[in-house]
Amino acid sequence: MADPTTYRPAPGSIPTEPGVYKFRDEHRRVIYVGKAKNLRARLSSYFQDITQLHPRTRQMVLNAASVEWTVVASEVEALQLEYTWIKRFDPKFNVMYRDDKTYPLLAVSTGEVYPRAFFYRGPKRTGVRYFGPYAHAWAVRQTIDSLIRIYPVRTCSKGVFNRHQALGRPCLLGYIDKCSAPCVGRVSAEEHREIVDGFVSFMNGNTDRVVRELTAQMQEASENLEFERAATLRDDLAAINKVLEQQTVVLGDGTDADLIAFASDELEAAVQIFHVRAGRIRGQRGWVVEKAGDQAAPFDGNEEGATDPALPALMQNFLIQFYSDAVERESIEVREDIERRGVDQFSHAPEREVAVIPREILVQTMPAEAEEVGILLAELKGSGVDLRVPQRGDKRSLMETVERNAREALHQHKLRRVGDLTARSAALQQLQEALGLDQAPLRIECTDISHIQGTDVVASLVVFEDGLPKKNAYRRYRIKEAAGDGRSDDVGSIAEVTRRRFKRHNQDKLANPDDSMFEDEDVEVESTDNRRFAYPPQLYIVDGGAPQVAAAQEVFDELGVVDVALVGLAKRLEEVWVPGDDEPVILPRNSQALYLLQQIRDEAHRFAITYHRQQRSQRMRRSALDDIAGVGPARRKDLVKHFGSVKKLREATVAEIAAVKGFGPATAQKVYDGLHAQPSPPTEGPGQ
Numbered sequence: 001m002a003d004p005t006t007y008r009p010a011p012g013s014i015p016t017e018p019g020v021y022k023f024r025d026e027h028r029r030v031i032y033v034g035k036a037k038n039l040r041a042r043l044s045s046y047f048q049d050i051t052q053l054h055p056r057t058r059q060m061v062l063n064a065a066s067v068e069w070t071v072v073a074s075e076v077e078a079l080q081l082e083y084t085w086i087k088r089f090d091p092k093f094n095v096m097y098r099d100d101k102t103y104p105l106l107a108v109s110t111g112e113v114y115p116r117a118f119f120y121r122g123p124k125r126t127g128v129r130y131f132g133p134y135a136h137a138w139a140v141r142q143t144i145d146s147l148i149r150i151y152p153v154r155t156c157s158k159g160v161f162n163r164h165q166a167l168g169r170p171c172l173l174g175y176i177d178k179c180s181a182p183c184v185g186r187v188s189a190e191e192h193r194e195i196v197d198g199f200v201s202f203m204n205g206n207t208d209r210v211v212r213e214l215t216a217q218m219q220e221a222s223e224n225l226e227f228e229r230a231a232t233l234r235d236d237l238a239a240i241n242k243v244l245e246q247q248t249v250v251l252g253d254g255t256d257a258d259l260i261a262f263a264s265d266e267l268e269a270a271v272q273i274f275h276v277r278a279g280r281i282r283g284q285r286g287w288v289v290e291k292a293g294d295q296a297a298p299f300d301g302n303e304e305g306a307t308d309p310a311l312p313a314l315m316q317n318f319l320i321q322f323y324s325d326a327v328e329r330e331s332i333e334v335r336e337d338i339e340r341r342g343v344d345q346f347s348h349a350p351e352r353e354v355a356v357i358p359r360e361i362l363v364q365t366m367p368a369e370a371e372e373v374g375i376l377l378a379e380l381k382g383s384g385v386d387l388r389v390p391q392r393g394d395k396r397s398l399m400e401t402v403e404r405n406a407r408e409a410l411h412q413h414k415l416r417r418v419g420d421l422t423a424r425s426a427a428l429q430q431l432q433e434a435l436g437l438d439q440a441p442l443r444i445e446c447t448d449i450s451h452i453q454g455t456d457v458v459a460s461l462v463v464f465e466d467g468l469p470k471k472n473a474y475r476r477y478r479i480k481e482a483a484g485d486g487r488s489d490d491v492g493s494i495a496e497v498t499r500r501r502f503k504r505h506n507q508d509k510l511a512n513p514d515d516s517m518f519e520d521e522d523v524e525v526e527s528t529d530n531r532r533f534a535y536p537p538q539l540y541i542v543d544g545g546a547p548q549v550a551a552a553q554e555v556f557d558e559l560g561v562v563d564v565a566l567v568g569l570a571k572r573l574e575e576v577w578v579p580g581d582d583e584p585v586i587l588p589r590n591s592q593a594l595y596l597l598q599q600i601r602d603e604a605h606r607f608a609i610t611y612h613r614q615q616r617s618q619r620m621r622r623s624a625l626d627d628i629a630g631v632g633p634a635r636r637k638d639l640v641k642h643f644g645s646v647k648k649l650r651e652a653t654v655a656e657i658a659a660v661k662g663f664g665p666a667t668a669q670k671v672y673d674g675l676h677a678q679p680s681p682p683t684e685g686p687g688q
Helices: 039-047 055-063 075-089 137-147 158-167 189-203 208-223 227-246 311-341 370-381 393-419 421-435 489-502 546-559 592-620 633-643 646-650 654-658 665-676
Strands: 019-024 030-036 066-071 105-108 117-120 129-131 257-264 268-277 280-290 360-363 386-388 443-452 455-465 475-478 523-525 539-543 565-570 575-577
Touching: 019 039, 019 075, 030 039, 030 055, 030 075, 039 055, 039 066, 075 311, 075 370, 105 137, 105 189, 117 137, 137 189, 137 227, 208 227, 257 311, 257 393, 268 311, 268 393, 280 393, 311 360, 311 370, 370 386, 393 592, 421 592, 443 489, 443 592, 455 489, 455 592, 475 489, 475 592, 489 539, 489 546, 539 546, 539 592, 546 565, 565 592, 633 646, 646 665, 654 665
Parallel strands: 257 360, 360 386, 443 539, 539 565
Antiparallel strands: 019 030, 019 066, 105 117, 105 129, 257 268, 268 280, 443 455, 455 475, 475 523, 565 575
């Protein structure tokens, strides 16, 4: 590890113009490439106090041994040079959206005498019509299988076609009427071409005519008592509808657009892109990447409504890298096809538009340098590109769907990391080594506080065993009065929850699982079996830094808890704080241990905020009957049931209230007085 101060450029030596910079390690390998409008301002940010840097950025500057830069004429040129260097050097600390595979396509070889429909993955060629991309290979094959019922085009390879042509008999598909069998002359080349044209027309979106014709033919066959033919037409219509369901129109104006959205946390980001062609979703792609460099900025991804400040930089990086790669791949494919055929059919043609970049690119948020990115995309496409954030209507609704897919992709990525048995074992082993524990923490408990400006303060306690959540052991606490010792509310609340959790610690160690219910009246027990804690945890986590850990340790000392390890996990930099240590434990950002701690902390936060919302909703739904002494939940329910509503109850007399079963004259009078109590008029002060 190098000290960043040893290679920091001299003050004033860095220019203030736009440019691109490279960090190199001790072996002169490029480990990070970035760009900046102002090189001096950007590079200076890397040489501040390293404890304030994002973990991934901190790791990068500690691995680097030198930094160099190149000044360029404009910000657009800086974007282009940054992409070129990333492709050339493949730096390990840059965010990379690997797209080394070609997505499935449905192809029709219209250039052949007897065209065929087939699944295809690879470079595009002339004389072939392509439809897609599709999200999965099975979707292509399912579409072909459904459509050849209506359009029995050839689907066999050239070798199979020639063999059956020589044999003079069709293949199985020909016998079951899923191929028109041009190999044996059942249809002529012109008739087969008409079938292929119908297939292509359907795939281009001209579907209404086919549905109308099949429906009319089915009804006609039924009226003529041709039930077998009617059943066949019914099955054909079902196959057509199945294909249409896979290609539902989402944008009625026939838009060609890509929709892009991110979901992120402190360390990683998931991106989803939907390809919409002719108003239909033709494909979907997604990546989960580690955030680094300019795409890494501290933020609390757990807070409700929180927005990642690094999102514009992530979006900019993705747009440039994804579409530049796509254009480069298409250029290579066209060049290879020309070389293969030995002709230069484009040598005298005007400059073409690049089809892989649609006319509209709809994004969740605008990139950091939207104007420059728009210029670069237009240059790549060869014509204008409409880059914008959809605000309303169908496009806004579809963008929300893309955002949900991105959030789900990130969530599933985390679950896979924690759900894998090998990963869980490695995480527990790494925690044992990092925290110096005698054994791996097979049972871990974590607490978190949730409130809004000190109101409806609640806490959660979640339990993980063998790296997996044990939800029937969760607890939810209603926080009582503040500690009153001058500490912050969160610190006092952590101390209170820790005290209530461990106040019977020594007894719980010997507890029988069949013991009576947890006795604290302010604890909501999520367990369905009404048991106490069967045994204590090996590791207790509090959500917070050094102050929260110190408060929990005071409670441990007070109660004599010495056999439970205590740590705090701070959200901002994912630091692990141990009681009595001035410096936090920094786990490697790609370690299984850190992923497990994040999973546990996020689950505690989710459980706490859910309970907080429930408590807040109950408080806001409080009835006028709640404050009347002597009227409990059962009596309130009887009153409302008898009169129908609180409004009608307020209109009732004392005698009418006393007529309700279980209410005497005295209680009825209390209810009447409580409902008709008027607030005292304001006292007039001097001068009023």
